Amino acid sequence: MTELLLPSAPSTPGPPGPRPMIVADNARVDYRVYASGKRFSPRDNLLGLKTFRGGRELQTIPALRGVSFTASEGETIGVIGHNGSGKSTLFRAMSGLIPTSEGTIWAADRPVLLGVNAALVPELSGENNIKLGLLAMGFTPEEAAAHVDGIADFAELNEYIHHPMRTYSSGMGARLRFAIASAKAHSILLIDEALSVGDRRFKLKSEQRIRELRDSAGLVMIVSHSAGSLRDTCERVLWIHKGELRDDGPARSVIDEYIKWTKNPGSGAVGAAAPKQQPVTARAEERNAEVESESASAQAVEGPLSAFEQLLADAAVEAKEIVVPSEGVRTIARRERYRRSVRERNRRRAIAIAVTGAAVLLAVGAGAAIALVSGLPKAAGVSTPAGAVVPGAVSTLPVETGAAVPVVAGFAADTASVVCESTGGEASVRLSWHVGNAADVAVASAANAVDAFDAPLGSGLPVSAQDYQVPFPCEQSSWSYTLTAKGSDGSRVSSVVTVTRAPLEQANVESGGGETDPDGQPTQPPSDGPGEGTVPVPAPSPSDPGAPPSEEPEPTPTESETPAPEQSETPMPVETPSTESGTPPGGEVATP
Amino acid sequence: MRAYLTEAWERRTFAFTFASYRLIGGLLRNRLGVLWIVLKPLLMAILYGTIFGLVLSGAARPTDFVPFLLVGIFVYEFFTGSFGNGAKAVTGNTKLVQSLGFPRILLPVSVVAEQAMRMVPVIVLLGVLLAILGEPITWSWLLIIPILGVMAVFNLGVALIFARLSVHARDVQQFIPVITRVLFYASGIIFSVDGALANYPTLLTIAHLVPTYEFIALARAVLLDSHPAPLLVWVAAPIWAVVAFVIGVIYFWQAESRYGLSD
Numbered sequence: 001m002t003e004l005l006l007p008s009a010p011s012t013p014g015p016p017g018p019r020p021m022i023v024a025d026n027a028r029v030d031y032r033v034y035a036s037g038k039r040f041s042p043r044d045n046l047l048g049l050k051t052f053r054g055g056r057e058l059q060t061i062p063a064l065r066g067v068s069f070t071a072s073e074g075e076t077i078g079v080i081g082h083n084g085s086g087k088s089t090l091f092r093a094m095s096g097l098i099p100t101s102e103g104t105i106w107a108a109d110r111p112v113l114l115g116v117n118a119a120l121v122p123e124l125s126g127e128n129n130i131k132l133g134l135l136a137m138g139f140t141p142e143e144a145a146a147h148v149d150g151i152a153d154f155a156e157l158n159e160y161i162h163h164p165m166r167t168y169s170s171g172m173g174a175r176l177r178f179a180i181a182s183a184k185a186h187s188i189l190l191i192d193e194a195l196s197v198g199d200r201r202f203k204l205k206s207e208q209r210i211r212e213l214r215d216s217a218g219l220v221m222i223v224s225h226s227a228g229s230l231r232d233t234c235e236r237v238l239w240i241h242k243g244e245l246r247d248d249g250p251a252r253s254v255i256d257e258y259i260k261w262t263k264n265p266g267s268g269a270v271g272a273a274a275p276k277q278q279p280v281t282a283r284a285e286e287r288n289a290e291v292e293s294e295s296a297s298a299q300a301v302e303g304p305l306s307a308f309e310q311l312l313a314d315a316a317v318e319a320k321e322i323v324v325p326s327e328g329v330r331t332i333a334r335r336e337r338y339r340r341s342v343r344e345r346n347r348r349r350a351i352a353i354a355v356t357g358a359a360v361l362l363a364v365g366a367g368a369a370i371a372l373v374s375g376l377p378k379a380a381g382v383s384t385p386a387g388a389v390v391p392g393a394v395s396t397l398p399v400e401t402g403a404a405v406p407v408v409a410g411f412a413a414d415t416a417s418v419v420c421e422s423t424g425g426e427a428s429v430r431l432s433w434h435v436g437n438a439a440d441v442a443v444a445s446a447a448n449a450v451d452a453f454d455a456p457l458g459s460g461l462p463v464s465a466q467d468y469q470v471p472f473p474c475e476q477s478s479w480s481y482t483l484t485a486k487g488s489d490g491s492r493v494s495s496v497v498t499v500t501r502a503p504l505e506q507a508n509v510e511s512g513g514g515e516t517d518p519d520g521q522p523t524q525p526p527s528d529g530p531g532e533g534t535v536p537v538p539a540p541s542p543s544d545p546g547a548p549p550s551e552e553p554e555p556t557p558t559e560s561e562t563p564a565p566e567q568s569e570t571p572m573p574v575e576t577p578s579t580e581s582g583t584p585p586g587g588e589v590a591t592p
Numbered sequence: 593m594r595a596y597l598t599e600a601w602e603r604r605t606f607a608f609t610f611a612s613y614r615l616i617g618g619l620l621r622n623r624l625g626v627l628w629i630v631l632k633p634l635l636m637a638i639l640y641g642t643i644f645g646l647v648l649s650g651a652a653r654p655t656d657f658v659p660f661l662l663v664g665i666f667v668y669e670f671f672t673g674s675f676g677n678g679a680k681a682v683t684g685n686t687k688l689v690q691s692l693g694f695p696r697i698l699l700p701v702s703v704v705a706e707q708a709m710r711m712v713p714v715i716v717l718l719g720v721l722l723a724i725l726g727e728p729i730t731w732s733w734l735l736i737i738p739i740l741g742v743m744a745v746f747n748l749g750v751a752l753i754f755a756r757l758s759v760h761a762r763d764v765q766q767f768i769p770v771i772t773r774v775l776f777y778a779s780g781i782i783f784s785v786d787g788a789l790a791n792y793p794t795l796l797t798i799a800h801l802v803p804t805y806e807f808i809a810l811a812r813a814v815l816l817d818s819h820p821a822p823l824l825v826w827v828a829a830p831i832w833a834v835v836a837f838v839i840g841v842i843y844f845w846q847a848e849s850r851y852g853l854s855d
Contacts, residue, residue: 097690098852110693121610121688123617132613135606136694164617177691356623363631366638371724374658 018072021188021219026103029064029093063089065243071219078234079223080258086243087223091190111188122166126157126176129165133180147183155179175202182209187218227255406438406485411495417502420474427474429499432466438485445470445481453484477501600695607698611705629710630717633669637662644782652788659725659816664781666718667811671804672772673707678751679758679765682851689851696851697844700751708744735814742833743807749836752844779805800824803832
């Protein structure tokens with residue numbers, strides 16, 4: 001922030017008598033703008049817009065080129081200059097809203113800028129904007145709440161106070177902003193063309209308010225295009241021209257100079273600021289006319305008939321001239337057009353409402369469906385051994401569809417990972433299975449998947465078992481248990497469950513299972529699943545072993561329908577939802 | 593710096609009032625109003641759930657996909673909102689900045705506060721959905737509030753950093769959707785990072801250190817039954833929050849006087 005608080009001692013030479021309130025020392029402000037024209041709004045008062053060469057390069061535009069002055073306590077200073085001369089930039093720099101790029105501006109207190117350009121939040125209602133503005137100015141919430149009504153009354157917004165500010169007319173917005181900013185007495189008051197907005201009634205009121213504020217303020221600076229009102233209110237006037245301070249002196253003489261210049265601008269082009277491009281005179285003449293009309297209107301305001309009333313009268317005359325002759329066909333056609341457009345709009349609105357409603361219904365329906373579908377296996381999963389989630393199992397379906405081919409309908413361990421006290425010890429894992437069409441059943445325990453009849457841990461087992469306890473060697477990080485069922489014709493089907501040793505930290509455990517154990521999922525927690533040791537899913541063992549189970553859970557519909565040969569090449573891990581309600585959890589290897 | 597923070601603290605009501613007004617004002621312009629707060633993440637969840645539910649397979653697919661996804665998307669929404677809107681906190685309120693003098697830090701603060709208010713109905717909805725989906729309701733669900741609080745601090749830090757960056761170069765705002773997307777996939781919202789990277793322990797540790805992942809993992813740890821978070825995550829998340837906040841405040845404060853210039 002460029003302004004510094006200097007309590008009493010001025011560090012810059014000023015008039016010896018009154019205390020300086022604002023000291024500008026060679027203040028420069030540069031705007032940096034991309035040549036795309038983003039910042040071309042007129043309120044930024046940019047200079048040199050015409051000098052753009054058209055590229056996209058960053059342009060530095062000097063808005064103030066070194067302004068120095070000292071404003072002391074008790075003064076009322078006017079600032080004049082044509083549009084784009086840097087008046088508003090100077091004010092913003094003084095209030096600390098934008099920084100100076102060179103030089104400094106000192107202020108004895110935080111100056112407050114009352115500007116017509118100051119905007120609040122357009123989405124919010126006037127009332128909320130008042131509250132926000134007050135809070136931002138440092139009011140406590142209670143103070144702000146107490147002031148809201150007074151400000152709303154002053155701005156005369158009546159019922160519009162609850163409407164969003166973006167719906168306000170420019171005059172209403174300006175009234176509100178002025179009312180908010182002037183709610184508090186400030187020691188340095190900067191007024192940026194605040195007098196020239198609003199209707200005549202509000203203008204009088206705001207002038208009254210400014211007079212009050214001025215009495216309590218130490219320093220008032222006013223930007224205005226109205227030479228008349230400045231002459232009345234100010235004793236000193238600064239004339240800013242193209243970012244430079246062209247004149248600084250008693251109000252009357254500076255304003256006279258300014259008016260003289262506006263009538264013949266070519267005579268006094270300011271050296272450094274003289275633009276290089278052609279249309280200087282044309283622009284200047286335009287400006288000339290503009291300023292003249294402004295001063296004319298300013299004088300008109302002081303006269304018995306206000307400019308506004310004048311305008312109304314003019315408009316009335318014009319309206320009469322236009323409306324009367326065009327009563328006939330054109331009016332009817334326009335009315336017809338208007339009615340058509342209204343009908344069209346209503347129809348569109350109805351369609352939009354219907355579409356929105358349908359979309360919402362659809363979304364809700366889809367959400368409910370998903371919740372339902374995923375809720376079902378969840379409920380079923382309560383009775384499932386948690387070990388069924390072990391993902392390292394190979395899933396293959398029997399190739400042959402002979403009548404006696406066995407089917408492993410369920411094979412699972414009670415836990416996905418075993419907790420070991422030490423790496424040398426031995427833990428136990430309980431297996432459960434259900435096999436159909438089997439003449440003989442064997443279980444093997446090995447590092448990899450094997451045919452259980454080659455090295456059986458136990459054979460001649462029942463076709464259905466729960467809690468069949470097998471040892472887990474704790475020096476291994478993962479261990480596989482194979483269940484092989486032999487059919488009456490000698491074909492064999494195997495299913496593998498891999499159990500990992502529960503790591504104490506969630507570190508990665510190398511997967512030991514080679515092709516049968518593509519992924520150990522080491523971070524699978526030692527699950528204390530709700531259904532420890534309970535029955536595996538009572539899946540019906542299909543009479544036709546080649547056919548896929550009929551009830552497929554939603555998430556993996558294609559998995560077990562894949563033809564067997566492909567599956568034996570690419571082991572596909574099976575996860576929870578599919579294991580819970582019918583799909584064979586472990587893999588089945590058909591060995592004819 | 594201290595005076596600055598003191599002033600900001602004194603005017604904190606401005607930030608919160610601003611946040612709530614903007615929230616209400618923004619919603620009232622839509623036909624469905626407040627419903628959109630919950631509809632948007634819900635639609636996202638349905639969309640991602642359908643697509644990735646079909647596409648994903650293998651270890652990357654978590655065990656209870658739907659609750660997993662819901663928690664991820666809903667919590668990540670908090671970060672996206674704070675991040676995207678926080679970056680615009682100063683540049684989007686130029687008029688306010690240029691017409692009133694107040695500590696600018698209040699603007700990002702109000703953005704994060706607004707997003708936090710948005711989270712309230714979202715979290716309630718999340719709780720209801722999880723209950724419907726059969727997650728056991730436990731006391732640990734209450735821990736989601738401090739977790740989101742820590743996440744808000746982190747979000748504020750990030751918002752502060754990017755609010756200043758986008759004042760220097762607006763291009764940053766163009767880049768934000770990219771960052772959001774990258775983090776979306778990096779934080780394991782639709783898949784299980786543990787499962788996908790199980791064979792790459794180094795990558796997995798790096799993935800665990802992604803800040804957004806950590807907050808999501810913590811939320812899952814307290815809300816879901818079967819997704820405990822590793823100790824690393826519990827430690828790293830608050831560290832991330834403090835680091836982001838301190839850097840953000842200092843970095844934002846250093847450019848305080850420049851914010852008026854951002855057109």
